[in-house]
Amino acid sequence: MEERTPLFSFGVIADIQYADIDNGTNFSKTRTRFYRSGLLLLRNALRSWSRSRSRPSFILQLGDIIDGFNRGLGSSDRALDAVLAEFSSEPLQVHHVWGNHEFYNFSRSQLMESRLNSSPRAGRCGADIYAYSFSPAPGFTFVLLDGYDVSLLGVDQTSEQYSRALKWIRKHNHNQDLNQPPAPCGVQQRFAMFNGGFSEQQLLWLDALLSRADEQRERVTVVCHLPVHPAAADPVCLPWNYEELLSTLRAHSSAVCFIAGHEHDGGYHWDPESAVHHLTLEGVIETPPDSDAFATVSVYEDRMVLKGNGRVADRELLFPR
């Protein structure tokens, strides 16, 4: 079959969680975490993208770029420098999403001023919310969401934002340690400190953006650190008000794909209520150094074709007619 030329393509990589420390395990001690070799896997990905025939127009870095352990070791800046030096070794445009580990290392205001703020001047949701949109080609829009817009992370404990988030999570989680999920299984687990919520302001902004895109018959891909469909990830990883985000996506024909990280095992679900493809990308942090975890997505008029590497499976993501 003749290979068609895509309109454009982009790269995706999630949860690098780099730290210059020896291997460890996840919280439940069921998986190895390869803190140091994340740099090597990132290098593999960047080389592959920059040498590929259809070079990606941009890269989506899905958050948790360095691990929270760096904070205690006083190595947050050094670790971030190391990862960003890898990124700048290839001339590729990178859109950085923020995850919980960004906030373990830096405050929200530090992040706003940092190299991890990739938002352009136009298309931003608001001054304190790290959400923005961009259009890589006519008819296609990408939206980066702030999954920690309402959160206990990265904000001062005396702030209004902190008390609002504390009130919300306390209603559902009575544990002393709020990183401990309030239930052993199911969606109720999500009320933990390592997740966050979307504010009314961000939801309204997304809704308005999708309405305009509906009118113009655009295809919109929404990107966030946190997955929002319970069938596309372990429900312990969902944002506090994932239902509201799902309803927003379901109300708009322009929304075609939702891409997230945070859950290192990855996942996929096609939502029949909205025809949106929910993709959760496998995390670099739990990928052995002799494997890979990144993907290149080629975008056509009627579909996106995802070519996975290593742990990431190939997928064809058809747009609704």
Ligand SMILES: [Zn+2]
């Ligand atoms: Zn995360």
